[in-house]
Amino acid sequence: MSAPGYTPDEIMTVTAARHLKDGAVCFVGIGLPSAACNLARLTHAPHLVLIYESGTVGTKPAVLPLSIGDGELAETATSIVPLPEIFAHYLQRGRVDVGFLGAAQIDRYGNLNSTVIGDYAHPKVRLPGAGGASEIATYAREVLVIMKQTPRSFVPRLDFLTSAGYLTGCGARAASGSPGAGPRAVITDFGVLRPHPQIEELELAALYPGISVDAVRAATGWPLRVASHIETLPAPEPADLAVLRDLEARTRAAHAQPIRINLRN
Amino acid sequence: MPLLPLTEAIATHVHDGDSVALEGFTHLIPFAAGHEIIRQRRRNLHLIRMTPDLIYDQLIGMGSAARLTFSWGGNPGVGSLHRLRDAVERQWPQPLALTEFSHAELALAYQAGASGMSCGLMPHHADTDLARVPGAMLRTVRCPFTDRPLAAVPAINPEVTILHAQQIDTQGNVLIRGIVGAAKEAALAARRVLVTVEERVERLGADMNALVLPSWLITAASIVPGGAYPSYAQGYYPRDNRFYLAWDQIARDREAFTAWMERHVLGVPDHAALLRALGVAA
Numbered sequence: 001m002s003a004p005g006y007t008p009d010e011i012m013t014v015t016a017a018r019h020l021k022d023g024a025v026c027f028v029g030i031g032l033p034s035a036a037c038n039l040a041r042l043t044h045a046p047h048l049v050l051i052y053e054s055g056t057v058g059t060k061p062a063v064l065p066l067s068i069g070d071g072e073l074a075e076t077a078t079s080i081v082p083l084p085e086i087f088a089h090y091l092q093r094g095r096v097d098v099g100f101l102g103a104a105q106i107d108r109y110g111n112l113n114s115t116v117i118g119d120y121a122h123p124k125v126r127l128p129g130a131g132g133a134s135e136i137a138t139y140a141r142e143v144l145v146i147m148k149q150t151p152r153s154f155v156p157r158l159d160f161l162t163s164a165g166y167l168t169g170c171g172a173r174a175a176s177g178s179p180g181a182g183p184r185a186v187i188t189d190f191g192v193l194r195p196h197p198q199i200e201e202l203e204l205a206a207l208y209p210g211i212s213v214d215a216v217r218a219a220t221g222w223p224l225r226v227a228s229h230i231e232t233l234p235a236p237e238p239a240d241l242a243v244l245r246d247l248e249a250r251t252r253a254a255h256a257q258p259i260r261i262n263l264r265n
Numbered sequence: 266m267p268l269l270p271l272t273e274a275i276a277t278h279v280h281d282g283d284s285v286a287l288e289g290f291t292h293l294i295p296f297a298a299g300h301e302i303i304r305q306r307r308r309n310l311h312l313i314r315m316t317p318d319l320i321y322d323q324l325i326g327m328g329s330a331a332r333l334t335f336s337w338g339g340n341p342g343v344g345s346l347h348r349l350r351d352a353v354e355r356q357w358p359q360p361l362a363l364t365e366f367s368h369a370e371l372a373l374a375y376q377a378g379a380s381g382m383s384c385g386l387m388p389h390h391a392d393t394d395l396a397r398v399p400g401a402m403l404r405t406v407r408c409p410f411t412d413r414p415l416a417a418v419p420a421i422n423p424e425v426t427i428l429h430a431q432q433i434d435t436q437g438n439v440l441i442r443g444i445v446g447a448a449k450e451a452a453l454a455a456r457r458v459l460v461t462v463e464e465r466v467e468r469l470g471a472d473m474n475a476l477v478l479p480s481w482l483i484t485a486a487s488i489v490p491g492g493a494y495p496s497y498a499q500g501y502y503p504r505d506n507r508f509y510l511a512w513d514q515i516a517r518d519r520e521a522f523t524a525w526m527e528r529h530v531l532g533v534p535d536h537a538a539l540l541r542a543l544g545v546a547a
Binding site for chain 2: 030031053054055056065066067068069070071073074075080082083084087088091092115120121123124125126127128129130131132133134135137138160161162163164167173176177178179255256257258259260261262263264
């Protein structure tokens, strides 16, 4: 098979962007989610409202931020609010349509670990921790997860539950009182997993061109369910790839600028 | 509100064993003040910060901290804080006790502290393992009106909160512009408030609803241009994303880290000398 003309990161980003409807309010994480949200805003969803957890609401960055609090996000925001407000008045109050999450581990019910690998008190790997993720997972009307799929990250059992997906499935999340609907799609470098409508276990729902079901099964640490009909996702449009690559080139140029500080005060 | 040299402000107001919150969410992180704490060899601090960032990686790696209260401990957009990881995973250079929250919980804990409340309340939903770890500070209570479950987080009242800000006026009032994080709540929760600022001006020229900390809330202030570098001060200089990327390599290795700190922090008299040594100031 010849090289597809796009990278795994690019098709993940384009696929995630296609999940965003114009006008939706998105709580954006850094990395691929931020790239996907801005790609959507620059293409089919010009009225997408981007909120970064630094309290920047309605931000329209010309270059991708390295952190969730770069000055670019503040300069292009509709409003900048204090942190207690972004979590209480926007997220907790139910004003966010889509939350974007990644993690180190995910299980078959879309529960996420971004805290530790190993035992909490004596971890093998100490990960950054929850940040905004646990409340995003609870309160966003729906959650999109973006993760590279490997048996080490798609695990039968999480080392730590940081952010709730469908918990143990079969309505456990709804019974717990979580207001948001939970993870509606898990976008990976193979395709897209979605929860089964009743048992809420993730199942393979869509594949990128040239990817086999067996390859996805081999990259999953539990026996992966497969939907009765598997959609084949389109390759990224050249126009989308051009916008994404242009955005990334602008970002690299901006981040390479040397900093000068004037000490004469 | 006395205007003090930073060396004197830290010597007078930050003591061994204090609980100290250097706040500023990605923006206005008080690096100069943190470095001065390292130079003065403070020990057994209880460090509090939503995002420990590079400044706490440095304080932890230099053995200043016995405890960390936090909600997200990574190098934003880059990866791990290697010194934080080394302290938690291998107790180097000493053990570090953790009190861990989510961002929403820690912001609420500051707000409770700033309001004279013993705890802050939020709706209780799906349990996460954070509520079950040893030393977890989350409790569930019932709403007295609806009987619904609520999650309670204990108030945080640091002995000292340290902020970096853009301007101080001749009366000692302090202006913060841009991303404000939980700076105001952390300051109002604290017993003592230290501030470093980019510059002193006649008048702040602040908008009516701008974040201005009145002089009488501030214990001491110091004028430290570039005091937030390598984070940033909106309107003065941008975040040095290249430095955040470079830190990943410096901090990965104990010897490389120690050599960097000895040369750039312990080996210079003040922040201006650090900025000159790094080539970001003339």
